[in-house]
Amino acid sequence: MSGPEDTDLPGGWEAAAAEYVLGLLPEDELRAFEARLSQDRDLQQDVEAWSEYFAALTDPVEEVAPPPQLLRRIEDRLFGRKRPSLWQQILPYLLGAVAAAAIAWAAMFSGMLDFRNEPDLWADLETPSRGLVLLAHYAPESQTFMMQREAGDYPAGRSLEIWMIPEEGDTPISLGLVAEDGLTQIPVPQELAAAMDGAAIAISEEEPGGSPTGVAQGPILSIAQMAPRDE
């Protein structure tokens, strides 16, 4: 094992500390350096000081806003398999819906093998305690998600937000707000459209204008699975 001190290079371990921070140490020397670093407090301070100074090289680097969906992708990667408690509470209902969808799928596979025409998808979103009934409808031809209030009142001074959960365990994605009157129509981006069949749709009550954080805050009023319907 050769370390910087075994060579004729100038600067010894102190220069190696700077090379380490710059990422310039060759593989074999890197291992020797890190072994020593874990023992040598002075060397650690050198590495800290170089890190601090060289980080200043990024001062002139301009800030660039990352694309808005990136945080969601990061949260998917980190928390994708673990829902916040709010969603865990409704999981049993979701599992029932998944079973129903699985049956629907099985029926579809055995009954018809023609997928050229993707079927329209539907879900009933009911909140019995409030007498609220919403009908969700997705039309693949126009890639439009629609929602119609069939019964019940829109909560005064609040907004109803629509969430899509592509697969169980996924982070809910906001599709938008339920319109207070008339038909809600929301164009769906391609990547969500592909996942619409079998996705769960949830409705939450939020402050006016919807959740400011991109995560459902208010109570979940209902959840149901998007599935084709016999016509």
Added chain:
Amino acid sequence: MTTPQAEIEDLIARTAMGDRAAFRLLYDRTAAKLFGVCLRVLNDRGLAEEALQDVYCKIWARAGQYRVNGFSPMTWLITLARNAAIDRRRRRDAGERARVAPIDAAEMVADPAPGPAQQAESRSEAQALMSCMSELPPERAEMVRRAYLEGATYAELSDATGVKLNTVRTWLRRSLMQLRECLSR
């Protein structure tokens, strides 16, 4: 009133305890800077987006270790971002040397000293580093910048200067020692 630095430290500490709202706030405060750093290293939006995801996953996983290494909060974050971007860059270039723009001593001009307004804004480390870097021969200061901001290896620096690898390394280490001496004045 809390300083921006104290706020970032607080957000890192809360992130270490698994506070997702704090993590989101930390992202809001720092993502644009760290994305800028990733873009600078990778010069490719798609890869920089992937690197930025790596960065925040690491921040989430390692927030608890932040206090152990005595960095200031932005240095810690910038170092994570820079290293994640360089990992991506080296994987992209796997095996082959990246084509590097030549470093020609004759064409290099020393960085002008920062103006007073710029000096007032930048951190004291930045001021010290800039003034000490300007004491190095310009092409060597450029090598240091290339290594840090673009992840250039000695092999690439050798290509960029047309100087043998061992010679480049000897030069650079001398310059780093000169830099260290200047910074500790």
